[in-house]
Amino acid sequence: MTSLDDVARAAGVSTATASRALSGRGRISAATRARVRAAAEALGYVASATASSLASGRAQNIGVVVPIMDRWFFASVLDGIATRLAPRGYDLTLYNLTDDPDQRRRLFDTSLRRGRVDGVIVLSVALTDDEIAALGGLGRPVLGLGVPRGGLPALRVDDTAVGRAATEHLLGLGHRRIAHIGQSVTTDAAGTPGRTPDVDIPTRRRRGFEAAMADAGAPAAVFVPADFTVAGGHDAAARLLDGDEPPTAIFAASDEMAYGVLTAARERDVHVPRDLSVIGVDGHDLGGLFELTTIDQFPHAQGERAAEAMLAMLGDQAAAGEGAAASDADSPRRTEASEPALPFSLVVRGTTAPPRG
Amino acid sequence: MTSLDDVARAAGVSTATASRALSGRGRISAATRARVRAAAEALGYVASATASSLASGRAQNIGVVVPIMDRWFFASVLDGIATRLAPRGYDLTLYNLTDDPDQRRRLFDTSLRRGRVDGVIVLSVALTDDEIAALGGLGRPVLGLGVPRGGLPALRVDDTAVGRAATEHLLGLGHRRIAHIGQSVTTDAAGTPGRTPDVDIPTRRRRGFEAAMADAGAPAAVFVPADFTVAGGHDAAARLLDGDEPPTAIFAASDEMAYGVLTAARERDVHVPRDLSVIGVDGHDLGGLFELTTIDQFPHAQGERAAEAMLAMLGDQAAAGEGAAASDADSPRRTEASEPALPFSLVVRGTTAPPRG
DNA sequence: CTGAAAGCGCTTACAG
DNA sequence: CTGAAAGCGCTTACAG
Known part of the structure; x- marks a missing residue:
């Protein structure tokens, strides 16, 4: 060398x-x-990156904490982040957040503290208070994406609005008996019970659903908790469709859950969209295959935005060190954590239609 | 600190x-x-990881080169790698291989040479000779997974056998007019033309298909080149189904291509499996939803194996440095690059059946 | 088993 | 604008 x-x-x-x-x-x-x-x-x-890092204190490396990286949504966000980091000369090191408590502790107490990263982007729906505190104690910029509100600067879509938009699409078609399949949040991904209500994504989508239903004077909104998976969506839909008063429309909290709903309908010869309308959330890449109506939340773009925001935070930090020239309030580079909510968009395809009769 | x-x-x-x-x-x-x-x-x-790395020469970090990380297959492999690396205290830094020549050059000539990683795992179907040479010049263990043979120690499934197994499943059901949709390989992912034939995955799958057809004395095997995507599979199948002599069975070189085939069939009211049998390759996580028959190649396990092999290579290196105690030939930790091929398995579901009549 | 010292390969005040 | 020197925070022969 x-x-x-x-x-x-x-x-x-x-x-x-x-x-x-x-x-x-x-x-x-x-x-x-x-x-x-x-x-x-x-x-x-x-x-040498290590020598340079040691001498300068700049690692030129961003840590990204991801749960389940082989879920399309996270992979897509990750790709978006990588897309923006590479041209700026930053490396990306991946930290996998599992449900194993020991592994989690090691991640927050050791791995992230080894000084290998300049900042951390956290893509996770469920963090404990201790974990959030640990992130704060890093002394480096930390940015959440899709994390519960509070405790962490974060980029997020307005999930109440997402829930409302999906529901209003169905209401607008004339549906009244609408069910929502989402995630029960009495425990988080780590199995930690008792999170503050109304702060996380599934809960907010549900609130949006309930609010839209109430505004429309629709009958008691039905909610069925389920895993955020195809199987979870399938089983929840099966229960609904086999019940006394099956809904004419189902709003699934993710596209993958919606795929499960479609399967359950097919098994029962319930025709979509004639007998049942289905809408999901995400903008999953196979949505077109299923003709699935969905609320696209542009995960790849979310990743890009998160990367940009992180880079801006690092820039600010550097600028702050350089002197008082850049006043924070007016700085165009100020932390984007307080930015407007991330965009989402209703994509109408073939799985939603007016109810029969 | x-x-x-x-x-x-x-x-x-x-x-x-x-x-x-x-x-x-x-x-x-x-x-x-x-x-x-x-x-x-x-x-x-x-x-401090950087201080420790600089002093010891060990980065405790593995670089992983991935093309398109938001493709399920690669995300799954990546997850497998991360699963095995974390408990051993190794970090994983991600290098995204795009089709942009400048970006690729920067990756191989700079990023990977900054001394940030102890070894590199390459998940890519297409590398130029220069790139392979650059990897060799790193002076660190490099392991390919799913890369063309030659030039790089690599773990691989026997893709000729995969092609043969898929084809023989269809032949065994009684099909004779079988078409194969795969990737044309006159150019690689970087658009570099003229790669050596018979070395890469799509080509080998095709060879297996042709060999099985020939062995069975089946009529001229039909091959249609296409992108490795849902759309690619769809378009290729559309051409086949709209042709003079549509096949009774299609072997798609990936599950995502097979999904496209299923869509094309549905659009034409060609019933699967009555009028058309379809088989894919990968073991995609949504395969069950489509009842897709496939050759599962266990990508998550591939990632785990690759990580283990890399760790073994690093261990060998360390052991070699420690003296002559461990003779290479008999060492149980010797490089696993020459290991037996990775496993695959036929998963029969609902999209394959005997041909009509 | 333990310590003093050199060194890993850069970066960055500090002088000039 | 350029250089000599210290230092980033560890690890590892080398002695003892």
């Missing part, structure tokens, strides 16, 4: 000058810079 | 001793070790 000293020697300058020429920090004459860069190029020099 | 010096001071030992006590390297009295660990615990000490 050729080192910076090799480059400096080849260019006939000191190591310090070589460093400045290559990094662009500090004043350097154009001639010297060119000479050093040529030498670096000729020698195939690449700066 | 509390440093190792703080811990050493608190425990009343030298920094060197504190380091040994915490890392477990070198001989330490049990009493000293306990004292140091207690101090570290009390102070909430976590070693």
